[in-house]
Amino acid sequence: MKHKFLLIIPMMLALSGFNQSNDMEDRIAATLRPYILKEAAWAMEQQPATITAQVSDRSTGGVHDFYSEGDYWWPNPADPNGAYIQKDGVTNPDNFVAHRQAMIRFSRVIGALASAYKITHDKKYVLQAVKHLRAWFIDSATLMNPNLQYAQAIKGVATGRGIGIIDTIHLMEVVQGIIAMQPSGLIDKRTTSAIKSWFENYLYWLVNSKYGKDEMNARNNHGTCWVMQVACFARFTGNEALTTFCRKRFKNDLLPNQMAADGSFPLELKRTKPYGYSIFNLDAMATICKILSTRQDNLWLYSTADGKSIKKGIEFLYPFIKDKSSWSFNKDVMYWDNWPVAQPSLVFGAEAYGNAAWLNTWVKLDHDPEVPEIIRNLPARHPLVW
Known part of the structure; x- marks a missing residue:
């Protein structure tokens, strides 16, 4: 009876932020279990492959430097050998994205292995994960x-841009996977220390470089994803100053400047893919709340003076996620048929x-999407x- 009682008093749950119903947790785990075990079986067969496995002759960096190209940039028909031109929302399939794909694969491998370890406690999953972690962050030949x-x-325009920082959102589940696997005792202190040192260096670059500052100040999902990543990596490395900064950024910048009074995101609705971008930004904000909420500072309960909150954001988009046919704005120019899937904003x-x-x-919803863009x-x- 205790669990059923908890389910009918959501505000009491929200006020603590930490005493969720065991019934709900069990249902989440039961829903995910078959997908986790299937993906973990795949991950057990994968050998480490980092960005050093493929290089582009268009990159001005070295073999150990992540490189990608802007999705919406195409050759100019009037000047085929000149600078590319933009077609917002329309992906150029010939651009170099191999490093992004490698990072997503890495994230899938670690996320699956860590999840499988959590539900089975089988240490074979951790041993496999360590191989990939060492390849990406420690081994000098492949890091x-x-x-x-x-x-x-x-x-013809830029050798790199601040908006490229969004590509490393996939390292967050690598970090979360490491945390989830720590109880196994198989990720030794030296390995953990080396990985944390990598993320400390990355955090320094995210906060102090021109590209990092540009991304932090972006007024759309890019600014959200900067906060989300910095929050995740700062918590992992124990950087309390940065986690505090990110909490303030969420309260004083993201919500006030990106959300409308009805809970929508006007800057995302103006894009050529308003549905997908709105969902993506909401997922990122909900993930920030998941990362940074504490008993003393629960972002799930925070509301601006004029009533903007993450709850209002979920309430705005939820009807359109439940029934996409009710969407009253423009349809996305690409991938309209592929959204929504099992969005993290809903489960969190x-x-x-x-x-x-x-x-x-x-x-x-779909817990095993196959479309790479999704x-x-x-x-x-x-x-x-x-």
Whole structure:
């Protein structure tokens, strides 16, 4: 009876932020279990492959430097050998994205192995994960340099851009996976220390470089994803100053400047893919709340003076996630048919507020998307490691 009672008092759940119903947690784990075990079986067969496995002759960086090219930039028909031109929302399939794909694969491997360890306690999953962690962060022949100086470049325009920082949202579940696997005792102190040192260096670059500052000040999902990443990596490395900064950034910048009074995101609605971008930004904000909420400072309960809150954001988009046909704005120019999937904002929000309706919708949605662009825009694909 205790669990049923908790389910009907969502505000009491929200006020603590930490005493979610065991019934809800069990249902989440049961829903994910078959997907986790399937993906973990795949991950057990994967050998480490970092960004050093593929290089682009268009990159001005070295073999250890992450490189990608802007999605919406195309050759100019009037000057085929000149600078690229933009077609917002329309992805150029010929651009170099191999490093992004490698990072997403890495994130999937660690997320699956860590999730499988959590539900089975089988240490074989951790031993496999350590191979990949060492390849990306420690082994001198294959590691990635801790910066994104050459991400989302544009031929003839830029060798890299601040908006490329969004490509490393996929390192968050690597970090969460490490935390989830620590109880195994198989990630030794030297390995953990080396990985934390990598992220400390990356954090320094995110905060102090021109590209990092540009991304922090972006007034759309890019600014959100900067806060989300910095919050995740700062918590992992024990950087309390940066976690405090990110809490303030969420309260004083993201909510006031990105959300409208009705809970929508006007800057995302203006894009050529308003549905997907709105969902993505909401997922990122909900993930920030998941990362940074404490008993003393619960972001799930925070509201601006004029009533903007993460709860209002979920309430605005939820009807359109439950029934996409009710969407009253423009349709996305690409991937309209592929959204929504099992969005993290719903499962995180359901836990925070004890909202059974949101959880029911999340359970029914796709937990195993196959379209690369959808996978790319899911900041949290393995809820159990969070």
